[in-house]
Amino acid sequence: MAEVTFRSVSKQYDGDGPKAVDSLDLDIKDGEFMVLVGPSGCGKSTALRMIAGLEEVTDGELLIGDRLVNDVPPGDRDIAMVFQNYALYPHMTVRENISFALEVAKVKKAEIKARTEEAAEMLGLMDYLDRLPKALSGGQRQRVAMGRAIVRSPQVFLMDEPLSNLDAKLRVQMRSEIIQIQRRLDTTMVYVTHDQIEAMTMGHRVAVMRLGVLQQVADPQELYQRPANLFVAAFIGSPAMNLINVTLGGTAERPTASFAGHTLAIDPRAVERYPQVADRIGSSVVLGLRPEHFSIEGDFDLPADQTVEFEIDLAEAMGAEAHLHITLDVPVVELDGAPVIAEDGDDVSTSTTSVIARIDGIHFVRSGEVVKLGVKTHLAHFFDLDTGLPLN
Amino acid sequence: MLLPDDVDVSDESLPLFTFPDSSTRFALVDNDISVAEFRPLDDIDRIIRLDVSSGDKTGDVVTIDGDEEDVFAIEVDGTTIEAYRSRLTSGGRFVSLDDPADERVELVNLVEPVQQFGPRLENFEEVLIDKNLGRSLTNTVLVTIVVVSGQIVTSILGGYAFARIKFKGRGPLFLLYLGSVMVPFVVLIIPLFQLMLQVGWLDNLSALIIPFMFSAYGTFLMRQFFISIPVEIEEAALLDNASRWKILWRIMVPLARPAIATLATFGFLYAWNSFFWPLVIINSGNPDGRVLSLALSTLGGRSSTDLNLVFAGAMIAMTPPILVFLFAQRYFVENSASSGLK
Numbered sequence: 157m158a159e160v161t162f163r164s165v166s167k168q169y170d171g172d173g174p175k176a177v178d179s180l181d182l183d184i185k186d187g188e189f190m191v192l193v194g195p196s197g198c199g200k201s202t203a204l205r206m207i208a209g210l211e212e213v214t215d216g217e218l219l220i221g222d223r224l225v226n227d228v229p230p231g232d233r234d235i236a237m238v239f240q241n242y243a244l245y246p247h248m249t250v251r252e253n254i255s256f257a258l259e260v261a262k263v264k265k266a267e268i269k270a271r272t273e274e275a276a277e278m279l280g281l282m283d284y285l286d287r288l289p290k291a292l293s294g295g296q297r298q299r300v301a302m303g304r305a306i307v308r309s310p311q312v313f314l315m316d317e318p319l320s321n322l323d324a325k326l327r328v329q330m331r332s333e334i335i336q337i338q339r340r341l342d343t344t345m346v347y348v349t350h351d352q353i354e355a356m357t358m359g360h361r362v363a364v365m366r367l368g369v370l371q372q373v374a375d376p377q378e379l380y381q382r383p384a385n386l387f388v389a390a391f392i393g394s395p396a397m398n399l400i401n402v403t404l405g406g407t408a409e410r411p412t413a414s415f416a417g418h419t420l421a422i423d424p425r426a427v428e429r430y431p432q433v434a435d436r437i438g439s440s441v442v443l444g445l446r447p448e449h450f451s452i453e454g455d456f457d458l459p460a461d462q463t464v465e466f467e468i469d470l471a472e473a474m475g476a477e478a479h480l481h482i483t484l485d486v487p488v489v490e491l492d493g494a495p496v497i498a499e500d501g502d503d504v505s506t507s508t509t510s511v512i513a514r515i516d517g518i519h520f521v522r523s524g525e526v527v528k529l530g531v532k533t534h535l536a537h538f539f540d541l542d543t544g545l546p547l548n
Numbered sequence: 549m550l551l552p553d554d555v556d557v558s559d560e561s562l563p564l565f566t567f568p569d570s571s572t573r574f575a576l577v578d579n580d581i582s583v584a585e586f587r588p589l590d591d592i593d594r595i596i597r598l599d600v601s602s603g604d605k606t607g608d609v610v611t612i613d614g615d616e617e618d619v620f621a622i623e624v625d626g627t628t629i630e631a632y633r634s635r636l637t638s639g640g641r642f643v644s645l646d647d648p649a650d651e652r653v654e655l656v657n658l659v660e661p662v663q664q665f666g667p668r669l670e671n672f673e674e675v676l677i678d679k680n681l682g683r684s685l686t687n688t689v690l691v692t693i694v695v696v697s698g699q700i701v702t703s704i705l706g707g708y709a710f711a712r713i714k715f716k717g718r719g720p721l722f723l724l725y726l727g728s729v730m731v732p733f734v735v736l737i738i739p740l741f742q743l744m745l746q747v748g749w750l751d752n753l754s755a756l757i758i759p760f761m762f763s764a765y766g767t768f769l770m771r772q773f774f775i776s777i778p779v780e781i782e783e784a785a786l787l788d789n790a791s792r793w794k795i796l797w798r799i800m801v802p803l804a805r806p807a808i809a810t811l812a813t814f815g816f817l818y819a820w821n822s823f824f825w826p827l828v829i830i831n832s833g834n835p836d837g838r839v840l841s842l843a844l845s846t847l848g849g850r851s852s853t854d855l856n857l858v859f860a861g862a863m864i865a866m867t868p869p870i871l872v873f874l875f876a877q878r879y880f881v882e883n884s885a886s887s888g889l890k
């Protein structure tokens with residue numbers, strides 16, 4: 157077991173190309189479950205592969221424990237990695253796959269057998285020890301890959317999107333199994349995923365990355381409640397935080413936010429958290445409201461100036477809750493000239509902003525209806541339009 | 549196959565024939581003896597064939613079609629007649645099976661072989677031992693095994709290096725190597741011959757083995773296959789602290805079985821059937837240096853009468869390639885390399 161430390165680590169694949177990882181500073185504690193999360197291509201795998209020694213560090217220092225490992229070959233780092241495609245040895249049985257590293261290390265036969273079976277036992281693979289990988293289901297292969305890592309009792313576990321090839325149900329199950337195994341072995345874990353739900357549910361701390369740059373490292377709660385910038389605010393949470401271009405008005409004591417013909421009073425408690433709001437009266441900022449910050453008439457006890465009437469484009473009843481989709485006639489919030497989170501299949505329109513409100517499932521709302529929603533503005537977030545930094 | 553029926557006179561088995569005038573079977577005891585054709589003076593159209601040594605000149609001379617011919621006294625069926633000798637040729641001496649004293653000389657192609665339909669395993673023995681095909685077979689097996697194993701080993705090493713080890717000039721070197729596949733072998737024969745001459749390997753099996761242990765085609769084949777193996781498998785092995793050498797032999801080579809089987813089969817067929825280069829390198833007077841293809845061509849030359857032996861030799865030469873192909877073909881379709889991934 158060991159800590160992993162990045163000191164201004166950068167990685168450039170081509171001499172003149174962009175930096176896949178840009179001056180990363182990150183301290184991963186001994187025994188910690190650290191999740192690296194971010195959209196595809198943000199450099200999480202690259203960061204992980206540098207820990208493994210599969211990619212060279214272009215600049216900066218990488219330490220495992222107290223040891224500088226920049227030039228240590230992968231095999232000498234005492235780490236184990238689970239790959240996205242599992243990378244099992246296809247011609248070896250489950251037993252041989254799991255014990256290969258011990259064999260290479262010339263561990264005694266009896267000990268190999270004992271440790272292999274202990275790992276297999278932990279993962280429920282005892283009945284499959286003599287099978288080849290091709291005779292296993294996806295979930296079983298995933299377990300073999302984990303077994304191969306566990307059996308070595310390494311200093312650090314590395315996992316690169318290990319669950320992305322499983323179906324949704326299995327994913328949830330494996331998620332909790334991985335959490336349990338890590339807790340039981342108490343080994344430092346660096347876990348890469350692009351799925352923020354995985355990140356939030358699994359990590360002791362979560363490191364959010366964007367375009368090779370670390371955005372924020374914090375525990376999931378903090379990440380959710382105090383995002384360090386517009387990107388983290390938009391990336392963490394599902395459905396995502398609603399980001400709306402608003403103009404601040406009113407007074408420093410009781411400011412208002414105007415957008416698309418609506419005006420919303422801002423609770424002073426929000427101004428306490430975001431004091432710069434008081435200085436920005438009259439200018440445009442980004443208002444961040446999570447879907448659960450809305451509630452429907454009857455469910456709230458809010459002053460009248462914190463309610464707005466919206467026309468509902470689409471009401472999605474999901475049982476326990478309902479999602480109300482609203483389109484606002486304000487340009488979408490952009491970061492570096494593009495919508496903050498640009499995902500495939502997203503609406504390309506940037507002249508309107510879509511908002512999702514989450515309400516209790518007992519309410520029946522039809523698409524097309526106009527309803528009055530209350531907004532808990534004391535929980536609202538405010539960001540600078542240009543820099544994306546919070547106004548605190 | 550139609551084969552002459554045989555009879556054992558002493559230890560040897562001899563082919564049997566019948567003459568048009570009787571149903572008695574005769575054994576061909578002597579092939580290739582000198583035969584004289586006599587024509588009786590009183591019946592010039594009749595031909596009597598006898599051993600060259602038979603007949604005595606009477607000293608008389610007769611003129612036939614303007615040529616002067618010596619008159620011989622020959623014995624036919626117990627009577628002596630006068631005849632002239634129209635031609636010397638070669639034929640066989642036949643002995644009757646019923647009456648060992650009944651001996652005839654005749655051209656082999658004018659008598660009817662006694663035919664029997666069925667396998668005759670002695671052909672194999674004869675061709676292997678009497679015709680020295682056994683030695684050629686040993687040579688071919690030796691050459692083929694060494695060439696094929698050499699090709700496999702060098703192709704694996706080269707292919708792996710070109711696929712996965714980064715070194716300066718890898719790309720151009722690979723192109724150069726691959727380019728050599730485009731040079732037809734005929735162009736290389738003379739330079740290669742000169743090289744062998746300088747090294748002193750003329751008429752030596754080394755010349756059939758060493759230049760062929762390296763295969764640009766095989767290296768290319770192995771490289772392509774290694775490239776197609778997901779790099780993560782190798783990375784996983786690296787993290788398991790396996791050395792390059794161990795990764796190659798424990799992970800990559802077992803996964804490359806289909807490619808190796810393909811390479812081995814083609815290498816085998818090429819080495820087994822190669823004819824022209826052995827013909828150039830091995831002296832025709834050195835039967836101990838012959839490979840199977842050379843021995844077969846000698847056996848089946850233009851004047852060959854031993855078609856049975858040619859067929860037996862051909863069978864011997866054909867069987868191993870067929871077996872190899874049957875054995876290797878299941879690997880051609882199998883591709884296990886990707887089954888370890890999701």
Ligand SMILES: Nc1ncnc2c1ncn2[C@@H]1O[C@H](COP(=O)(O)OP(=O)(O)O)[C@@H](O)[C@H]1O
Nearest residue numbers: 169170176194195196197198199200201202203
């Ligand atoms: N082997 C490579 N050669 C060149 N560029 C690469 C290589 N691997 C990744 N990249 C680039 O580096 C960036 C980060 O990639 P990666 O770390 O794989 O992202 P992620 O895992 O977060 O999706 C991407 O822009 C990707 O195109």
Ligand SMILES: [Mg+2]
Nearest residue numbers: 197200201202
């Ligand atoms: Mg990745």
